[in-house]
Amino acid sequence: MPEPLNPEYLRETQRIVxxxxxxxxEIEPSEHGLPDQIGPICFLETWVDSxxxxxxxLIRHAREALPRYVGExxxxxxxxxxxRRRVEQLEQAKGGDRHGL
Numbered sequence: 001m002p003e004p005l006n007p008e009y010l011r012e013t014q015r016i017v018x019x020x021x022x023x024x025x026e027i028e029p030s031e032h033g034l035p036d037q038i039g040p041i042c043f044l045e046t047w048v049d050s051x052x053x054x055x056x057x058l059i060r061h062a063r064e065a066l067p068r069y070v071g072e073x074x075x076x077x078x079x080x081x082x083x084r085r086r087v088e089q090l091e092q093a094k095g096g097d098r099h100g101l
Contacts (some may be wrong), residue, residue: 005073013070023063027056039063 025039035056036043045052 010070010073013066014074017067017070020063023060025060025063027053027060 021040023039025041027035028037028042030036034049035052038056038059041059
């Protein structure tokens with residue numbers, strides 16, 4: 001199972017995503033009509049030609065999806081932090097009793 005995302009890893013991912021050219025990245029064919037380039041990445045090859053389009057589609061989708069996922073992780077972490085503080089406030093107001101929550 002993957003390790004949880006720590007704040008440093010999340011910040012590094014955000015830095016890498018922000019440095020990449022904006023998307024969406026379109027899949028471009030070569031002079032032979034085969035998918036050969038996506039955005040700033042060109043001369044793509046795979047071991048099996050039938051894998052080329054799925055790999056390109058993954059890269060194309062990831063350019064748009066990754067920033068959204070990273071943003072959602074940040075948003076949820078912030079919300080969890082706020083909820084934890086609220087639970088602590090409620091516990092302090094009730095003398096530490098959690099049965100009423």
